[in-house]
Amino acid sequence: MAPQNILITGSSAGFGAALVHQFLSAGHNVIATSRNPARTPDLVSSITSHPSGRGRWLTLDVTSPQETISATIREAESHFGPLDVVINNAGYSVLGAVEAMDEEKARVQFDTNFWGPLRVIKAVVPGMRERRRGTVVNVSSIAGLQGIPSTGIYAASKHALEALSESLSLELAPFNVRVLLIQPGGFRTNFLNPTTSLQTLPFPPAYTSTPLHTALDRFAAYEGHQLGDPEEGAKRIYEAVMQEGMWKEVGADGKGWLRLMIGSDAWERGTKALEGKLENIRGLRRVAASTDIKK
Template sequence: MPTVWFITGASNGFGLLLSLRALKAGHNVIATMRNKTKAAQAAKSIEDAGGKVLELDLTEPQASIAKKVQDAEAIYGKIDVLVNNAGYSLLGPIELFTEKEANLQIQTNLFGPLYTIQAALPGMRARRSGTIVNVSSVAGQDGLPTCGLYAASKFALEGLSESLSREVAEFGISVLIVEPGGFRTNFLAAMVVNEKGLGKNNEYQGTQVHKTMKMFEDYNGKQQGDPEKAAERILGAVTGEGQGGQVKGKVLRLPLGKDAFDRITKKVDKVKKDLETTQSVACSTDI
């Protein structure tokens, strides 16, 4: 029986490409997007390739998300691979984010995936098999200026994924965290800038926040990552076939892109240096 994939955020980018690649490989795919009408071309391409398309907004209440996942599960009688890909990035100084902006960022990037996971797990646990793929970001390891809330949402998703991997391993369920760097999708074009900008009196003008926001603007369309190759590697890491297949079952995290690999390496080196520097202090506090 073909593997059944449930992929969120399939209106563009990784979600769309992974849906089409999985269908091409002979899998069954249920892809979701917030609005099928607005994403009519993407929906048609998935359906023409044999996939199913459902509407799902990750800011919906928990019960609504659970019902839609259960409805999707009923189509083929199971969900083998859950891919939490939907999400967005909010940019701005941490000081100036509004309550509404903070809630929407965390709801979309953390609570939405949490609720899809909760809905898909009973079936996976009953079958003693399944894979949960949570698409994080290099920002889930290394938070830049302007990315405070986005990084917070992805750090949280990675923490959730770490715990989840330890909770469900005995049920034959695996977890994979995908950490992309810069890929030539519409991700940067779709980034949301905080409504208060750089402050009432431009307090953050000329600061690292301002410079980093400008960097993202200039980087759009110049990313080095090939999204089709990324989709191929994710598919391989899940199925054990093709490029990426060699890491199946061996890793919790899958960084994608040399930029992501380099940034995460530097972050790990810094954490290691902090540990070495604080070892005597840290170990001096036991009773």
């Protein structure tokens, strides 16, 4: 297969960095991006000086205005040509009680986790549609399927991204443009590190010894003990994009599947969440039908 042109947001750590290395090592052209490349000079240098000559690094803050995002996409395409794959990986989370979440922190989460990917999508999809090829990858979370105490706003932003991805995949299918939605569980990245990524807000005293309090304690203890290996997660994402490896082994290629859960914890939690929702829906069939206009 000829080298693909890949752009990845949030490339400075975690899944982003692992994905950059995964695609580069496979011989593809990679445009890594981050909000502040100066913070990771060694990583940036390792990509831009990669022996293959196929690595580039651009500054991209997904919370920037649409005009800035579109200009960065044009700059990215000036290096290797039109983009074949765009991976919306940049993410941000603040934990805390819904009632204690100030509006500015809620807006920043949505700006990064939902509006940011939408801006990137708006910049790349017209070209993909016209060329009738391309793949958009949106990195969500298992929280996009089920919110738990303390993750209300973060989960809401990921639910929004999932709904967007569902609609987008149906809109772009006639143009041979794929959409993939990644739902990771807990992986040993820096995402839960309070010094680099995660913020936790103080909660009202009334929540002491409630599920919210328990959830926050578990998140604090979870750092460094997550089940997921980010390198293996990056491989599964790569295989889903390229439709090879385990993605092909389980028969996912050619089925048009939207979702890729990675992490056994994501699969367990997702399965239980969906079973619970289905039980709820099925139990109310007669109630739902009772509101129809009588014939």
